[in-house]
Amino acid sequence: QAAFEQEKTKVYQEVVFGDKAPDISEYKAYYESIDPANAESLYKQVVEQEQADSQIQEYADTYAQMKPKQAAAIMEQMTDNLELVAKILQNMKTADRSAILGAMDSEIAARITKIMEP
Numbered sequence: 001q002a003a004f005e006q007e008k009t010k011v012y013q014e015v016v017f018g019d020k021a022p023d024i025s026e027y028k029a030y031y032e033s034i035d036p037a038n039a040e041s042l043y044k045q046v047v048e049q050e051q052a053d054s055q056i057q058e059y060a061d062t063y064a065q066m067k068p069k070q071a072a073a074i075m076e077q078m079t080d081n082l083e084l085v086a087k088i089l090q091n092m093k094t095a096d097r098s099a100i101l102g103a104m105d106s107e108i109a110a111r112i113t114k115i116m117e118p
Helices: 002-016 024-033 036-065 068-076 079-090 094-103 106-116
Strands: none
Touching: 036 068, 036 079, 036 094, 068 079, 068 094, 068 106, 079 094, 079 106, 094 106
8 A cells, every 4th residue: 555655656646746737736727626515425436436546456466376277167157247257357468368268168258258359
């Protein structure tokens, strides 16, 4: 968590306050122009998306640590939510993803691959 906070502060310094960043008065004017209710709604959406992304990454890390055949067997049981399976696999390294897809039933692997299509 401390490393994340350091990285976040670094980004703020480089992006928001960096040499090539807009003048601080432009940020102030932008934030003043946003309807407070809309700004609050946008902020909540961003926080929720970050939390969802973090949870998906945790799932991806968990499944990547399993044997591919074991992970594939569990994911094959999730046919009611292949979108979630696709998100999990998309957050894995290519080698882990391919090993799991290769261990799956080919029909289910094909359906998941179609969902992951860019």
